[in-house]
Amino acid sequence: MPDDLLPLMLTGTIETLYMITLSSLMAFLLGFPLGIILVITAPNHIWPLPHLHNALGTVINATRSFPFIILIVVLLPLSRLIVGTTLGATAAVVPLAVGSAPFVARLIENSLKEVERGKIEAAIALGASPLEIVGKVLIPEALASLIRSMTLAVITITSFTATAGAIGAGGLGSLAIRYGYMRYRDDVMIATIVALILLVQGFQWGGNLLARSIDRRRHQFG
Amino acid sequence: MLKVTQLSKTYHTPSGKIKAICDVSFQVKKGDILGIIGFSGAGKSTLVRCLNRLEEPDAGQIVIDGQTITGLQGKPLREARKKIGMIFQQFNLFDSRTVWNNIAFPLEVAGWSREQIKERVATLLSLVGLDDKSDVYPAQLSGGQKQRVGIARALANHPDLLLCDEATSALDPRTTQSILELLQKINQQMGVTIVLITHEMDVVQSICHQVVVMEEGRIVETGAVEAVFRRPSSATLRLFGQQKEPIKANQLTNRADYQEVNSLAG
Ligand SMILES: Nc1ncnc2c1ncn2[C@@H]1O[C@H](COP(=O)(O)OP(=O)(O)O)[C@@H](O)[C@H]1O
Ligand SMILES: [Mg+2]
Numbered sequence: 256m257p258d259d260l261l262p263l264m265l266t267g268t269i270e271t272l273y274m275i276t277l278s279s280l281m282a283f284l285l286g287f288p289l290g291i292i293l294v295i296t297a298p299n300h301i302w303p304l305p306h307l308h309n310a311l312g313t314v315i316n317a318t319r320s321f322p323f324i325i326l327i328v329v330l331l332p333l334s335r336l337i338v339g340t341t342l343g344a345t346a347a348v349v350p351l352a353v354g355s356a357p358f359v360a361r362l363i364e365n366s367l368k369e370v371e372r373g374k375i376e377a378a379i380a381l382g383a384s385p386l387e388i389v390g391k392v393l394i395p396e397a398l399a400s401l402i403r404s405m406t407l408a409v410i411t412i413t414s415f416t417a418t419a420g421a422i423g424a425g426g427l428g429s430l431a432i433r434y435g436y437m438r439y440r441d442d443v444m445i446a447t448i449v450a451l452i453l454l455v456q457g458f459q460w461g462g463n464l465l466a467r468s469i470d471r472r473r474h475q476f477g
Numbered sequence: 478m479l480k481v482t483q484l485s486k487t488y489h490t491p492s493g494k495i496k497a498i499c500d501v502s503f504q505v506k507k508g509d510i511l512g513i514i515g516f517s518g519a520g521k522s523t524l525v526r527c528l529n530r531l532e533e534p535d536a537g538q539i540v541i542d543g544q545t546i547t548g549l550q551g552k553p554l555r556e557a558r559k560k561i562g563m564i565f566q567q568f569n570l571f572d573s574r575t576v577w578n579n580i581a582f583p584l585e586v587a588g589w590s591r592e593q594i595k596e597r598v599a600t601l602l603s604l605v606g607l608d609d610k611s612d613v614y615p616a617q618l619s620g621g622q623k624q625r626v627g628i629a630r631a632l633a634n635h636p637d638l639l640l641c642d643e644a645t646s647a648l649d650p651r652t653t654q655s656i657l658e659l660l661q662k663i664n665q666q667m668g669v670t671i672v673l674i675t676h677e678m679d680v681v682q683s684i685c686h687q688v689v690v691m692e693e694g695r696i697v698e699t700g701a702v703e704a705v706f707r708r709p710s711s712a713t714l715r716l717f718g719q720q721k722e723p724i725k726a727n728q729l730t731n732r733a734d735y736q737e738v739n740s741l742a743g
Contacts, residue, residue: 377569380529380640381583381630382559384552391582395573473572474616 257442263430264446270344271426271454274351274416279409281352282359286408289315289356290363291389301375301385315357323418326354347416347424355412362404370396399469406462410455417451427451478507478670479528479638484537486523497523499694501537505687510664510671512685512702514678515713520694521674525640528672529561530554542637559587562631562669566643568623570615576626577602577611583633601629605659621652628659632669639663641673645680653677657684678717682706690714 296308330350420428435444498520526532539546605625645653690698697711
């Protein structure tokens with residue numbers, strides 16, 4: 256085993272984890288409120304605003320129709336504006352977060368839409384305000400589904416970080432391109448693939464565990 | 478207590494207009510139980526859901542305890558709803574909350590203090606006979622127990638009016654009877670006015686004071702239960718009558734499950 260493999264993998268993994276954590280956090284901060292607004296502004300929901308609903312839906316669909324690599328290139332000027340550079344892991348966080356937020360919003364929307372109409376009506380009948388319904392009914396009722404959605408989002412962001420690596424973001428994706436592909440280092444290629452698989456498996460496992468524990472508590476035999 | 482005047486509601490669907498209720502007027506005295514009876518699609522749910530404005534009526538007026546409910550918006554509407562309890566055929570409990578927290582929900586929304594909530598929930602749990610189920614989630618309850626939680630939740634904030642949309646239709650006859658006894662007890666002990674939808678004549682005859690019979694969105698017959706049932710004039714009541722012999726008041730007490738029912742209802 257070449258002696259540079261381990262340090263390379265270590266820095267690559269740390270950079271990737273850094274990008275995943277920061278961009279997931281920011282993507283959730285942006286996407287969560289958007290998802291909630293999408294749900295509650297729908298016709299017949301608790302805060303119907305059809306124009307806002309449709310406008311938001313259109314914007315989200317538009318950003319989601321970009322291939323991710325194009326989105327990164329388009330958003331790089333934003334990185335320069337916020338972070339001061341277009342290179343490195345921190346610069347990549349901007350397009351990663353902004354690019355994944357619409358996807359997160361749709362996932363959150365789908366989870367919250369699963370909450371039965373009858374439960375929402377019960378809350379309305381008891382005099383709850385839209386904000387109380389979001390905080391006390393929609394989110395808690397959809398919690399297991401929300402966690403599954405967020406797991407999927409983190410996994411998607413993981414694959415995005417690898418793509419971002421191809422254009423100078425650093426991390427495992429960058430290793431695979433610079434060493435595995437350009438320098439024919441099969442050991443680096445294989446190691447990055449294994450590391451990415453382990454990361455994704457880990458996220459899936461953690462997410463499932465959390466979601467199942469909620470289901471089990473509520474349903475006893477979940 | 479409740480006065481409904483010339484209420485109408487039309488649904489606009491892709492396949493056309495549906496006149497769900499049409500020019501409906503009636504009154505309920507404070508402390509009475511009103512039964513609304515009619516076949517499926519007669520407009521019963523629409524009518525009751527207009528009373529707390531889950532549905533928006535197109536025309537007409539609803540006055541509850543001197544307050545005009547039609548026309549309220551935003552916070553005043555939410556405040557009015559806090560004094561109108563509702564129970565549902567499908568219970569609509571919050572699966573994310575324990576029995577205790579389900580009953581506490583309307584009190585949290587109404588801004589009660591932690592201490593007040595504790596005391597009130599304990600009272601309600603024993604009223605509905607679920608003291609031992611306080612920390613259980615709804616998924617682990619039977620249908621009858623779920624409806625008891627629904628009733629406790631609806632009554633928590635001391636409503637003046639309780640709306641029941643086929644509250645017993647998802648339950649077996651025996652559980653139905655115990656829930657009806659509970660509603661009757663609540664009506665008698667707490668003086669809560671109740672509007673109750675049903676498609677079972679037994680239900681009306683066993684606990685209602687007053688009845689409204691609906692057909693195709695209109696009231697076709699109304700009055701005191703005894704008077705209406707003595708001389709039914711509508712097709713609906715005649716058809717209902719043919720279906721099965723109504724239970725007479727004294728038959729109820731002779732039923733085998735009455736003892737259990739009675740002990741549950743206290
Ligand atoms: N949300 C709705 N949209 C369109 N039509 C509806 C809606 N709710 C009820 N209806 C129609 O209104 C009529 C009365 O329905 P409903 O009030 O549910 O009757 P009931 O409770 O007596 O069975 C029916 O024809 C039903 O199909
Ligand atoms: Mg109905």
